[in-house]
Amino acid sequence: MQLTGSFKVRGAYYKISQLTEEERKNGVIACSAGNHAQGVALAASRNGIKSLICVPDGAPISKVEASKRYGAEVVLVPGVYDDAYNRARELQKETGSTFIHPFDDLDVIAGQGTIGLELLDQLPEIDCVIVPIGGGGLISGIAFAIKSLNPRCKVYGVQAAGAPSMYRSHQEHGPLALDSVSTVADGIAVKRPGELTYELCEQYVDEIVTVTDDEISTAILALIEQQKLIAEGAGAVSVAAAMFDKVDIKGKNAVCLVSGGNIDVTILSRVISRGLLKTGRSAELTIELVDKPGQLKGVSDIIASLGGNVVAVHHDRADENMDINSCFLHIVMETRDQNHIAEICSALKNAGYRFKLR
Structure with a gap:
């Protein structure tokens, strides 16, 4: 905002x-x-x-x-x-x-720490806050502000599993550099945390956890659908940590800090697709069939009868691993959740179809 x-x-x-x-x-x-x-x-x-x-x-x-x-x-x-x-x-x-260092500077850290002051001012009953971590400037400022004024409030940090520099440093009790980083959360893809930020995290942060790119994608999708917020990967890791029980917030007044919304629209479309797959809102099946008329109808009738919606179909007759008179049917379908997918798969199996679920 x-x-x-x-x-x-x-x-x-x-x-x-x-x-x-x-x-x-x-x-x-x-x-x-x-x-x-x-x-x-x-x-x-x-x-x-x-x-x-x-x-x-x-x-x-x-x-x-x-x-x-x-x-x-x-x-x-x-x-x-x-x-x-x-x-x-x-x-x-x-x-x-x-x-102007992006995180390892006391003035920069102090500026980010104003978020901690605002949290305590607007939400005095807060029990814990979940904060994204890249180089550590944001969480250092927030943790210092919150712990100085309300020591009982827990401060949790979250990193992408593909760029866990502060997480690893916290485990090894010293700042270390990663050889490489790879994550959809480009805003926190940092190989090495700052010296100042590492020391502040060691002193004031209670726990650091990681989330996968699939979990981040799911959180981005949830924020769009449920909160009407567009978050970038780096901004959504806090929500991912809460959604996938990475930190203990049950029964607590918890804040997930959504720290940025500058996501590239081309990445957003891919992230939404991943989020749909992760939550069971979309599924892809590869079904082995005898190549004769009526086979597609039999499959689609089962899917439709159970409330699935086929959105893409592709026949593959050229795969070298199939019998000469067979084909592979690739289907993409919209579903409600993982249980719905399991119900469709069970019906297809009972009808004698052989298939793989992506």
Whole structure:
């Protein structure tokens, strides 16, 4: 609900507000997968300061273009966040600009921590808060604010299973770097947490858990359908953790922090498809049939009689693994849930069909 579509504007704006006149003249530089870039771009332009942002070349186009609209000069860097970070540091030395770190900076952390103050102000009976973690700036600020004012409130962190840098660091009791990261939650795909943020997490965060890309996709779909909210992967991990019982919130006043909504529309369509499969709202069957008239009707009659809706059909006669007079029938159908899928599969099996369910 923030102007730039994520919490990042808070930390960037506070950091830039603290610059000296000399630092303002030299401009600012940052690296980001997208959301921090927009925050820095907006804060810099509002303060009449020049900004340059290094962005991984795989970042969603929507985030890159938004950063340009907010007034930043954008440099695309091959690789992931950490590669963009290294390039930004090189350019910072060349230009003398002030580097605005996306998470490992006390002013940035303080800016993000204002969310913790607002939570306690608006929800004084809160028992726990679930917070997404990338580099750790958001949860560090929130955890410090909440634990300082209400120590009994639990603070849980969530990372994508494909980018568990803070999770692993927490287990190993020291900041460590991952060799690679891969997740639909591009906003938290960070190989190494910050030094400051790691120390703050060790001191103030109660537990860190991970969620899979399928679980994240399911959470994004649930937010769209039930809350009318568009969340990006990084923003939805907190909801995924609650939905899939990764943390103990039963009977508690719990807050899931949805930290960003800047999801690329091309990714959104794929995420919705994954979410539908995960929740049993969609299913794909491959059925082995004798290649003769009426076979499709027999299958579709069973599915229709049980309330399934066939949305795609493909006959495959060329598979080398099938008998010469057979075919594979690939069907995509809309269903209610996993129990509904099981009911259809049971009926097909009882009717003598051989099939595989994706």
